[in-house]
Amino acid sequence: xxxxxxxxxxxxxxxxxxxxxxxxxxxxxxxxxxxxxxxxxxxxxxxxxxxxxxxxxxxxxxxxxxxxxxxxxxxxxxxxxxxxxxxxxxxxxxxxxxxxxxxxxxxxxxxxxxxxxxxxxxxxxxxxxxxxxxxxxxxxxxxxxxxxxxxxxxxxxxxxxxxxxxxxxxxxxxxxxxxxxxxxxxxxxxxxxxxxxxxxxxxxxxxxxxxxxxxxxxxxxxxxxxxxxxxxxxxxxxxxxxxxxxxxxxxxxxxxxxxxxxxxxxxxxxxxxxxxxxxxx
Amino acid sequence: xxxxxxxxxxxxxxxxxxxxxxxxxxxxxxxxxxxxxxxxxxxxxxxxxxxxxxxxxxxxxxxxxxxxxxxxxxxxxxxxxxxxxxxxxxxxxxxxxxxxxxxxxxxxxxxxxxxxxxxxxxxxxxxxxxxxxxxxxxxxxxxxxxxxxxxxxxxxxxxxxxxxxxxxxxxxxxxxxxxxxxxxxxxxxxxxxxxxxxxxxxxxxxxxxxxxxxxxxxxxxxxxxxxxxxxxxxxxxxxxxxxxxxxxxxxxxxxxxxxxxxxxxxxxxxxxxxxxxxxxxxxxxxxxxxxxxxxxxxxxxxxxxxxxxxxxxxxxxxxxxxxxxxxxxxxxxxxxxxxxxxxxxxxxxxxxxxxxxxxxxxx
Ligand SMILES: Cc1cc2nc3c(=O)[nH]c(=O)nc-3n(C[C@H](O)[C@H](O)[C@H](O)COP(=O)(O)OP(=O)(O)OC[C@H]3O[C@@H](n4cnc5c(N)ncnc54)[C@H](O)[C@@H]3O)c2cc1C
Ligand SMILES: Nc1ncnc2c1ncn2[C@@H]1O[C@H](COP(=O)(O)O)[C@@H](O)[C@H]1O
Numbered sequence: 001x002x003x004x005x006x007x008x009x010x011x012x013x014x015x016x017x018x019x020x021x022x023x024x025x026x027x028x029x030x031x032x033x034x035x036x037x038x039x040x041x042x043x044x045x046x047x048x049x050x051x052x053x054x055x056x057x058x059x060x061x062x063x064x065x066x067x068x069x070x071x072x073x074x075x076x077x078x079x080x081x082x083x084x085x086x087x088x089x090x091x092x093x094x095x096x097x098x099x100x101x102x103x104x105x106x107x108x109x110x111x112x113x114x115x116x117x118x119x120x121x122x123x124x125x126x127x128x129x130x131x132x133x134x135x136x137x138x139x140x141x142x143x144x145x146x147x148x149x150x151x152x153x154x155x156x157x158x159x160x161x162x163x164x165x166x167x168x169x170x171x172x173x174x175x176x177x178x179x180x181x182x183x184x185x186x187x188x189x190x191x192x193x194x195x196x197x198x199x200x201x202x203x204x205x206x207x208x209x210x211x212x213x214x215x216x217x218x219x220x221x222x223x224x225x226x227x228x229x230x231x232x233x234x235x236x237x238x239x240x241x242x243x244x245x246x247x248x249x250x251x252x253x254x255x256x257x258x259x260x261x262x263x264x265x266x267x268x269x270x271x272x273x274x275x276x277x278x279x280x281x
Numbered sequence: 282x283x284x285x286x287x288x289x290x291x292x293x294x295x296x297x298x299x300x301x302x303x304x305x306x307x308x309x310x311x312x313x314x315x316x317x318x319x320x321x322x323x324x325x326x327x328x329x330x331x332x333x334x335x336x337x338x339x340x341x342x343x344x345x346x347x348x349x350x351x352x353x354x355x356x357x358x359x360x361x362x363x364x365x366x367x368x369x370x371x372x373x374x375x376x377x378x379x380x381x382x383x384x385x386x387x388x389x390x391x392x393x394x395x396x397x398x399x400x401x402x403x404x405x406x407x408x409x410x411x412x413x414x415x416x417x418x419x420x421x422x423x424x425x426x427x428x429x430x431x432x433x434x435x436x437x438x439x440x441x442x443x444x445x446x447x448x449x450x451x452x453x454x455x456x457x458x459x460x461x462x463x464x465x466x467x468x469x470x471x472x473x474x475x476x477x478x479x480x481x482x483x484x485x486x487x488x489x490x491x492x493x494x495x496x497x498x499x500x501x502x503x504x505x506x507x508x509x510x511x512x513x514x515x516x517x518x519x520x521x522x523x524x525x526x527x528x529x530x531x532x533x534x535x536x537x538x539x540x541x542x543x544x545x546x547x548x549x550x551x552x553x554x555x556x557x558x559x560x561x562x563x564x565x566x567x568x569x570x571x572x573x574x575x576x577x578x579x580x581x582x583x584x585x586x587x588x589x590x591x592x593x594x595x596x597x598x599x600x601x602x603x604x605x606x607x608x609x610x611x612x613x614x615x616x617x618x619x620x621x622x623x624x625x626x627x628x629x630x631x632x633x634x635x636x637x638x639x640x641x642x643x644x
Contacts, residue, residue: 013447013448013449093423094414094417095417095418095421095422095423098418124448125447125448127426127427127445128414128424128426129410129414129426130410130413130414130417130424131414132414133382133410133411133413133414133415133418134414134415134417134418137415137418137419138418142382142383142498142499143382143411143415144499145382145407145410145411146407146411161502165407166316166380166407166408166504167314167316167321167406167407167408168506168507168509169316169317169504169505169506169507170504170505170507171379171380171501171504172501172502172503172504172505173381173499173500173501173502174499174500174502175498175499175500176498186562227423228421228422228423228457228458228459228460229423229424229425229455229456229457230455230456230457230458231453231454231455232434232454232455232456233453233454234446234451234452234453234454235451235452235453235454236450236451236452237451237452237587237590243611243612243617244599244601244610244611244612244613244614244615244616244617245615245616245617246611246616246617246618246619247616247617247618248619252620253628254620254624254625254627254628255628255631255632257618257620257625257628258625258628258629258631258632259632261600261616261618261629261632262632262633262636264616265600265616266636269597269598271576272576272577272597272598275520275576275577276520276545276577276633276636276637277636277637277640277641
């Protein structure tokens with residue numbers, strides 16, 4: 001069995017700060033991590049490998065520094081790692097990214113047929129949840145998004161049954177492999193990296209694919225040129241024009257503050273008073 | 282939110298001329314999402330927003346309804362007119378009974394190719410995101426996810442879609458110039474619900490799917506509906522009492538439940554509170570939680586970080602309690618109280634209790 005897991009290196013957004021004066025992003029020193037959502041997909045792929053044997057290949061498109069993210073995945077237990085990296089990919093939006101990744105997966109397939117492709121539910125920087133579906137369409141694969149559980153996988157019959165989170169419930173879906181799966185967050189927990197895997201990850205000769213090696217046929221479909229969406233501006237959210245009406249009392253007693261607030265609230269928002277009386281009744 | 286502190290974008294604004302072949306694309310479409318006999322409210326919210334865009338452009342607003350044949354789909358069309366649509370494209374086929382990616386992608390893609398809308402909007406739900414990404418890739422067009430504001434650029438009539446970026450600290454405006462349709466998704470409750478006008482009607486344009494069950498590889502074996510009664514429904518709550526890290530510990534959090542009980546309210550929380558396990562994840566309000574639009578939002582011990590703010594600033598009235606007079610939440614709350622939440626909350630609970638009791642006696 002061969003599984004490809006698409007992972008992205010992202011800045012740890014919990015540590016991103018915006019410069020208070022210039023409103024620019026302060027990237028210095030912000031650590032880069034494997035997109036957290038991708039780890040649920042990687043763990044699921046590793047579990048399938050534990051059960052069925054075979055190979056897990058992690059695939060990433062990004063700058064050379066993204067190597068670190070791939071090595072992290074090797075340490076968790078992935079077998080092979082492929083980094084698609086080329087200046088020509090710079091500025092890719094989701095349409096161009098799915099084109100490049102799909103093309104790379106076709107190359108990977110030449111080495112060993114692929115049974116399943118995993119992607120994360122979404123990234124924490126792009127946050128679009130579009131690249132997974134995009135890759136599936138380009139490879140003409142079935143698409144299973146927001147999967148909470150892989151119930152059965154029959155490699156002989158090429159059939160897979162999963163639980164998929166829908167808005168008001170769970171769909172139990174059966175489809176053919178190869179297909180593309182995105183896992184829901186929280187459905188499993190990433191295993192610890194083992195010592196042997198960590199050593200292997202450090203020494204592993206990463207497979208680097210430039211645009212030609214990635215099989216890109218049409219350079220007009222990658223990078224900025226291949227991206228229909230254009231960022232026309234970036235700006236800081238505007239503070240509201242009016243600050244809060246501060247409730248103060250001479251006594252400063254909680255009871256007085258509460259009564260002053262309620263009086264103001266109900267005078268200025270009579271509808272709200274009715275609403276509260278209605279709800280509470 | 283509107284623009285301020287504009288920064289020069291990487292790709293400057295060049296003079297733009299629309300490819301003549303794309304000028305034929307006219308009209309604003311909203312995909313009408315439904316499940317188990319009910320339209321998702323995000324579709325109505327999008328019709329409200331779509332109406333404004335269509336009026337700016339001087340074009341028609343259409344709903345796209347796909348589903349199994351029967352009275353239900355037609356009822357959804359009627360409802361769509363009442364929320365602002367001029368017409369509905371209707372694709373009825375037994376294979377559309379349950380959402381599946383393949384037939385829905387084909388149905389929507391074919392409709393777009395045939396009737397050529399300039400803008401196509403979908404809800405950023407599990408269904409909408411699954412479908413939007415597939416349709417945009419098939420059509421080879423641009424898609425902007427999770428928009429918080431949609432506008433028409435007066436210069437070139439293109440859709441200017443604004444969304445949070447860099448973990449929510451900044452906003453960016455994205456345009457899709459020489460591709461059609463321009464696609465965008467919006468999360469539930471981000472846009473206001475439009476007024477329903479029972480007097481409005483419209484027309485139906487029918488289209489065939491051209492697919493049979495044996496063409497479709499994915500089968501729905503079962504659907505297990507959620508037990509709604511045991512899940513908090515924050516997005517639709519009229520009153521929310523929310524707490525943050527300033528509540529200090531789960532025991533103090535009980536003060537919020539007390540107040541919520543008196544008000545018939547739901548309890549919400551910030552991300553750190555959810556991560557600490559004080560309340561369940563469904564109660565998280567904000568960028569990576571729920572977007573809410575209650576009539577009243579009471580925030581206790583919440584600093585008002587941008588990622589929390591984007592999920593609740595659509596509230597009609599916000600009351601903030603925080604012991605730090607410089608807490609950012611006071612920048613956008615309606616009423617502010619500087620003080621200790623642990624003493625203010627019980628006083629508020631008592632004041633509301635007395636008010637309600639008096640009202641009940643009088644009523
Ligand atoms: C990508 C990303 C997504 C995120 N998504 C979300 C999200 O969806 N929702 C969300 O909420 N956050 C989210 N966050 C986190 C967000 O940035 C903030 O860290 C978080 O909202 C802060 O929560 P808080 O206000 O409870 O805590 P703090 O920021 O620690 O604020 C606590 C406040 O309590 C006040 N306080 C302390 N003691 C008292 C007292 N006795 N009485 C009254 N007030 C007191 C303090 O003055 C302070 O203002 C996200 C962050 C990132 C990077
Ligand atoms: N540059 C990339 N390299 C590898 N995988 C990616 C890349 N960008 C996106 N993905 C995959 O697509 C998923 C969804 O990304 P997004 O559409 O950006 O939210 C991610 O969780 C990854 O699995």
